[in-house]
Amino acid sequence: MFRAVDLMASGKGYCRFCVTCILLLAGCKSMAPEYQQPAAPVPENFPQLESPAGVVGVNAASLTWQEYFADEQLHALIVQALEHNRDLRAAVLRVEEARAAYGIERAGLYPHLDAIGTYNRSRTPADLSLTGRPLIAEDYLVGLGVSNWEIDFWGRIRSLKDAALESFLASDEARRALNISLIAQVADSYMILRELDERIVIARKTIDSRAESLRIFKRRFEVGATSKLDLIQVETLLAQAQTLEYQLQQARANQYNALTLLVGREFEISPASYEFDDGRILRPLNAGLPSDLLLTRPDIVAAEHRLKSANANIGAARAAFFPRVSLTTTYGSASSELQGLFDGGSHAWKFSPSISLPIFDAGRNRASLNLAEVRRDLAVTNYEKTIQTAFREVADALAARQWLQQQIVSQQQTLDSQAERARLVKLRYDSGATSYFEVLDAERDLLTAEQQLVQTRRALLSSQIGLYAALGGGSQSLAGQVSP
Numbered sequence: 001m002f003r004a005v006d007l008m009a010s011g012k013g014y015c016r017f018c019v020t021c022i023l024l025l026a027g028c029k030s031m032a033p034e035y036q037q038p039a040a041p042v043p044e045n046f047p048q049l050e051s052p053a054g055v056v057g058v059n060a061a062s063l064t065w066q067e068y069f070a071d072e073q074l075h076a077l078i079v080q081a082l083e084h085n086r087d088l089r090a091a092v093l094r095v096e097e098a099r100a101a102y103g104i105e106r107a108g109l110y111p112h113l114d115a116i117g118t119y120n121r122s123r124t125p126a127d128l129s130l131t132g133r134p135l136i137a138e139d140y141l142v143g144l145g146v147s148n149w150e151i152d153f154w155g156r157i158r159s160l161k162d163a164a165l166e167s168f169l170a171s172d173e174a175r176r177a178l179n180i181s182l183i184a185q186v187a188d189s190y191m192i193l194r195e196l197d198e199r200i201v202i203a204r205k206t207i208d209s210r211a212e213s214l215r216i217f218k219r220r221f222e223v224g225a226t227s228k229l230d231l232i233q234v235e236t237l238l239a240q241a242q243t244l245e246y247q248l249q250q251a252r253a254n255q256y257n258a259l260t261l262l263v264g265r266e267f268e269i270s271p272a273s274y275e276f277d278d279g280r281i282l283r284p285l286n287a288g289l290p291s292d293l294l295l296t297r298p299d300i301v302a303a304e305h306r307l308k309s310a311n312a313n314i315g316a317a318r319a320a321f322f323p324r325v326s327l328t329t330t331y332g333s334a335s336s337e338l339q340g341l342f343d344g345g346s347h348a349w350k351f352s353p354s355i356s357l358p359i360f361d362a363g364r365n366r367a368s369l370n371l372a373e374v375r376r377d378l379a380v381t382n383y384e385k386t387i388q389t390a391f392r393e394v395a396d397a398l399a400a401r402q403w404l405q406q407q408i409v410s411q412q413q414t415l416d417s418q419a420e421r422a423r424l425v426k427l428r429y430d431s432g433a434t435s436y437f438e439v440l441d442a443e444r445d446l447l448t449a450e451q452q453l454v455q456t457r458r459a460l461l462s463s464q465i466g467l468y469a470a471l472g473g474g475s476q477s478l479a480g481q482v483s484p
Contacts, residue, residue, distance in 0.1 A: 061478050081186045
């Protein structure tokens with residue numbers, strides 16, 4: 001290779017030119033339109049709903065999922081899901097993909113310096129040689145070179161770099177949004193599993209009670225103390241409870257399979273034999289203002305980054321209408337003999353700037369600009385739709401929290417009434433004041449009321465989980481600085 005001292009001595013003008021080009025590059029300004037954040041197309045406040053009496057909610061964005069969910073089994077499932085869920089893995093890989101794409105675009109701002117080594121050997125026929133004789137020539141060259149470096153006078157490459165950066169940031173925010181969504185899905189699926197466990201426990205208790213009733217009625221029928229019709233009705237009650245258990249067991253198996261898919265691997269979880277404690281599982285939340293969602297919802301932040309990326313692409317499309325200036329240059333040592341490469345006077349350089357100006361492209365550049373502008377407008381629409389969707393999710397969760405609480409109170413009263421009705425009807429039947437058909441009807445209604453109350457309690461928990469996710473639950477703990 002050439003001597004570094006000779007390069008510094010003989011290439012001062014060359015180096016000064018390179019420095020000048022870099023300074024020009026640093027001063028280039030993007031031709032992208034100035035970004036303005038669209039106004040949020042939602043009301044300033046969520047619908048006025050009553051908060052639970054005496055309860056002060058916490059900020060969901062600052063509350064990690066470990067703090068929000070108290071169930072230890074649920075903690076273990078969420079940890080496994082965050083490690084093994086395939087959708088989350090794909091989201092992480094998409095972030096790395098966007099990071100690499102950004103690196104490619106950013107590299108275009110700078111010259112690519114390559115080490116060059118060439119050897120040429122050629123033969124010139126006698127009729128083309130100045131000496132009238134065949135001539136064989138050879139030469140050697142080593143040095144450094146820059147090939148087709150576009151000097152970004154109009155900010156085209158800078159705009160592409162900015163667009164790639166915003167796409168990278170959007171993909172990372174999308175990963176965080178999926179992270180929150182996955183946690184909520186696992187928690188909700190777990191709650192449904194526990195609901196089914198509790199309903200199965202109720203169904204089994206009912207089966208045991210009706211099986212005992214059937215034993216008693218069989219004995220009564222054998223001694224002639226009751227009718228065949230009453231015995232058949234008792235058998236019907238037992239069969240209905242058994243059918244319900246089979247249906248619930250099937251639903252539990254399906255729910256377990258769905259939860260396994262979310263977690264990403266097999267897990268052990270035994271059926272619960274107790275009621276889940278509503279107050280212990282989740283903490284009350286404060287909804288705040290819709291404007292808070294712009295900062296706490298990763299999917300909204302991702303949509304805004306995609307909007308900024310589309311905005312930057314307009315700058316690249318505009319710059320395509322202007323001349324492109326590129327530079328090819330080499331500096332090194334050349335000689336006709338290998339041993340003479342580093343001799344004095346062997347220094348060689350080449351400076352080849354070029355400029356190209358689009359004259360006729362059949363409307364390609366204009367179409368590219370129109371496409372970029374349409375995509376920017378589409379990104380605005382998607383951004384606004386994302387905000388509206390987030391607003392609705394929060395509003396729905398708030399409404400569900402209020403009205404499901406009311407339903408639970410009403411259904412508990414209904415259950416108490418049905419239990420008392422079943423007791424009184426049984427006493428009337430034992431005293432001969434009514435037929436067993438009335439007992440059959442009361443028992444059916446009691447079982448239905450028990451099942452519905454469990455379903456509504458679980459629905460309330462699901463609404464709270466949905467509110468946590470809709471408010472960007474734990475987003476502050478996920479908002480670490482991204483290093484592109």
